[in-house]
Amino acid sequence: MENKQYLIAEARREQIIKASIEVLTDIGYSSTSLSKIASKANISTGLISYHFSGKEDLMRNTLMYLVQQERAFIKEKVEQKQTYMEKLMVFIEAGLAYQGTKRGNNIALLEIVFNGRTPDNVPYYLVEIDHEDELNVLLKEILYKGQESKEFGDFDPQVIAIVIRGAISGSMSLPQYENKLNLEDYSEKLVKSILKMIQ
Amino acid sequence: MENKQYLIAEARREQIIKASIEVLTDIGYSSTSLSKIASKANISTGLISYHFSGKEDLMRNTLMYLVQQERAFIKEKVEQKQTYMEKLMVFIEAGLAYQGTKRGNNIALLEIVFNGRTPDNVPYYLVEIDHEDELNVLLKEILYKGQESKEFGDFDPQVIAIVIRGAISGSMSLPQYENKLNLEDYSEKLVKSILKMIQ
DNA sequence: TATAAAATTGACTGAACGATCAAATTATTA
DNA sequence: TAATAATTTGATCGTTCAGTCAATTTTATA
Numbered sequence: 001m002e003n004k005q006y007l008i009a010e011a012r013r014e015q016i017i018k019a020s021i022e023v024l025t026d027i028g029y030s031s032t033s034l035s036k037i038a039s040k041a042n043i044s045t046g047l048i049s050y051h052f053s054g055k056e057d058l059m060r061n062t063l064m065y066l067v068q069q070e071r072a073f074i075k076e077k078v079e080q081k082q083t084y085m086e087k088l089m090v091f092i093e094a095g096l097a098y099q100g101t102k103r104g105n106n107i108a109l110l111e112i113v114f115n116g117r118t119p120d121n122v123p124y125y126l127v128e129i130d131h132e133d134e135l136n137v138l139l140k141e142i143l144y145k146g147q148e149s150k151e152f153g154d155f156d157p158q159v160i161a162i163v164i165r166g167a168i169s170g171s172m173s174l175p176q177y178e179n180k181l182n183l184e185d186y187s188e189k190l191v192k193s194i195l196k197m198i199q
Numbered sequence: 200m201e202n203k204q205y206l207i208a209e210a211r212r213e214q215i216i217k218a219s220i221e222v223l224t225d226i227g228y229s230s231t232s233l234s235k236i237a238s239k240a241n242i243s244t245g246l247i248s249y250h251f252s253g254k255e256d257l258m259r260n261t262l263m264y265l266v267q268q269e270r271a272f273i274k275e276k277v278e279q280k281q282t283y284m285e286k287l288m289v290f291i292e293a294g295l296a297y298q299g300t301k302r303g304n305n306i307a308l309l310e311i312v313f314n315g316r317t318p319d320n321v322p323y324y325l326v327e328i329d330h331e332d333e334l335n336v337l338l339k340e341i342l343y344k345g346q347e348s349k350e351f352g353d354f355d356p357q358v359i360a361i362v363i364r365g366a367i368s369g370s371m372s373l374p375q376y377e378n379k380l381n382l383e384d385y386s387e388k389l390v391k392s393i394l395k396m397i398q
Numbered sequence: 399t400a401t402a403a404a405a406t407t408g409a410c411t412g413a414a415c416g417a418t419c420a421a422a423t424t425a426t427t428a
Numbered sequence: 429t430a431a432t433a434a435t436t437t438g439a440t441c442g443t444t445c446a447g448t449c450a451a452t453t454t455t456a457t458a
Contacts, residue, residue, distance in 0.1 A: 008405085008455090028322055030229060030314055033445060044407045049447060051405095110324065114313035115229055123227055125309070128374060159388045162372060166365025173361060175327060189358045197396040207425090207435085232415060243437045248417065250435095 013051050013061070015041055020062045024108040029115040034058075059116045063124070066109040071134055073098050078138065084146030088198075089191050091139060095168040096190070100183045106172070136161060143198070152198045160198060167194070212250050212260070214240055219261045223307040228314035233257075258315045262323070265308040270333055272297050277337065283345030287397075288390050290338060294367040295389070299382045305371070335360060342397070351397045359397060366393070 019041035023032045034055060038045045052058040077094040081087045099106050113124045143157035167190055174186055218240035222231045233254060237244045251257040276293040280286045298305050312323045342356035366389055373381050 012405085027320075028314075028316065034447085035445080045446085046408070046448080047406055055446065107325075110313065114309065115227075117227065121226070126306075126371075155392060156388050159385060159392065162369040162385075163362065163366045163389070163392065166369035167362045169368075170361040170365035172325075186358060186361075189355050190362070193354060193358060193362065193396050196398075197392050199395075211435085233417085234415080244416085245418080245438070246436055254416065 009051065012047070014065075016043070016048055016051060016058065017062050017065050020058060021066070021105065021108040024062075024111045025104040029111040032111075056116070056119075059112050063109065063112045063116060066105055066112070069102070069105060070098055070109075073102075074135065075138065078142070083151060084142050084149060085151050085195075087142045088146065088194070091142060092164060092168065092191050092194060093187055095165075096171050096183060096187045099168065099171050136165065139164060146198075155198055160194075163197070164194060208250065211246075213264075215242075215247055215250060215257065216261045216264050219257060220265070220304065220307040223261070223310045224303040228310040231310075255315070255318075258311050262308065262311045262315060265304055265311070268301070268304060269297055269308075272301075273334060274337065277341070282350060283341050283348060284350045284394075286341045287345065287393070290341060291363060291367065291390050291393060292386055294364075295370050295382060295386045298367065298370050335364065338363060345397075354397055359393075362396070363393060 016037065019037050020032070023037050023040050027036070034048050035045050037058075038048055048058065052061065074091060074094045077090050078087050081090050116124045118124070118127060139161045140157045143152065143155075143160055146152040147154070147157070171183060171186055174183065215236065218236050219231070222236050222239050226235070233247050234244050236257075237247055247257060251260065273290060273293045276289050277286050280289050315323045317323070317326060338360045339356045342351065342354075342359055345351040346353070346356070370382060370385055373385055
């Protein structure tokens with residue numbers, strides 16, 4: 001069964017990716033090395049090179065894994081809702097909840113996005129991925145269809161999409177140890193403000 | 200005159216910082232080395248270590264320089280306006296304009312913020328600097344005083360401040376071709392949306 | 399069971415880096 | 429001018445790292 005071998009290799013790849021996420025979260029991209037990832041995964045350095053063509057390749061695969069995790073988390077909650085108003089609210093709430101509960105994933109993703117580069121040496125954070133970023137596509141679709149169904153008023157979906165995604169990312173800058181404004185409070189107030197904006 | 204010597208040293212420090220910004224923008228933090236900065240500035244590597252206590256110190260000073268540049272650019276335009284409504288509008292417009300015209304500065308700043316770490320090994324982007332970030336203080340002050348003067352309605356200034364700063368940063372993800380037109384279009388639509396949100 | 403294929407190890411290589419320092423040069427002072 | 433201080437050089441050192449490879453172990457096949 002070549003399928004079984006494939007599953008072994010896939011499991012090993014995922015193990016390595018998960019170890020990468022841990023190391024990235026703990027010590028950041030610049031201190032992350034193949035040998036530290038190998039230690040975390042209790043394997044040898046050579047094995048990483050056996051399953052991935054290099055550090056770049058490993059980081060690219062780790063990034064894809066992280067993006068897919070976040071996307072699945074949010075998409076699943078959005079699909080449960082019926083109206084576009086509800087879909088939008090849950091998009092924001094789920095986005096914020098993911099940042100709060102999967103903080104390590106979020107940090108690892110940032111580390112890669114702001115350090116990794118394409119083979120042409122273009123940093124990921126400058127690559128124009130809008131048309132490939134499925135979360136942006138989903139958000140713009142909610143906004144656009146909500147306008148069509150008259151649930152929302154008149155606005156430019158792309159502009160509002162940028163505002164919303166920025167506000168979700170911005171939750172990272174909330175004070176962490178002050179009770180004054182926790183994530184739930186921010187979530188509630190943000191949703192209210194956004195709804196006001198798109199009437 | 201120790202003052203003259205001081206000015207020579209200061210000029211050299213600024214020359215090194217400007218070279219750092221160029222190199223950071225060109226090749227990113229991880230590829231930036233003291234020897235590449237030295238080449239760009241046409242000096243020797245040892246001279247950098249003479250004026251800065253190490254790479255970390257140089258990067259921290261470069262970050263402070265960049266933050267101060269942006270702050271001065273925005274603050275100057277805000278202070279020319281009288282009403283808080285106008286101050287808020289020009290804060291957003293100037294923030295976006297800076298991103299558009301000083302793109303290299305913005306990229307260098309991101310490279311440092313997402314790579315540099317404090318001596319305690321805390322990444323800059325996770326350091327709680329809200330109370331030290333003068334632009335945030337300025338923005339929150341505009342929002343708060345605008346509420347006091349009844350120019351704005353009821354909302355949480357901290358939440359709206361995060362939304363606005365996120366929207367300004369988010370301009371980076373606009374399609375880059377015909378950047379100026381897109382940016383002006385985005386600026387106009389963003390200001391309208393924000394004003395709607397804070398009524 | 400015997401053979402082949404896949405997976406895994408860990409020591410090793412060459413390159414790049416930050417930092418150091420003795421020596422040389424330039425500026426200041428008395 | 430002579431002595432002192434500040435500035436600058438560039439070779440060198442020790443370290444870290446990504447990637448390689450011959451050897452070994454594990455798994456699949458016939």
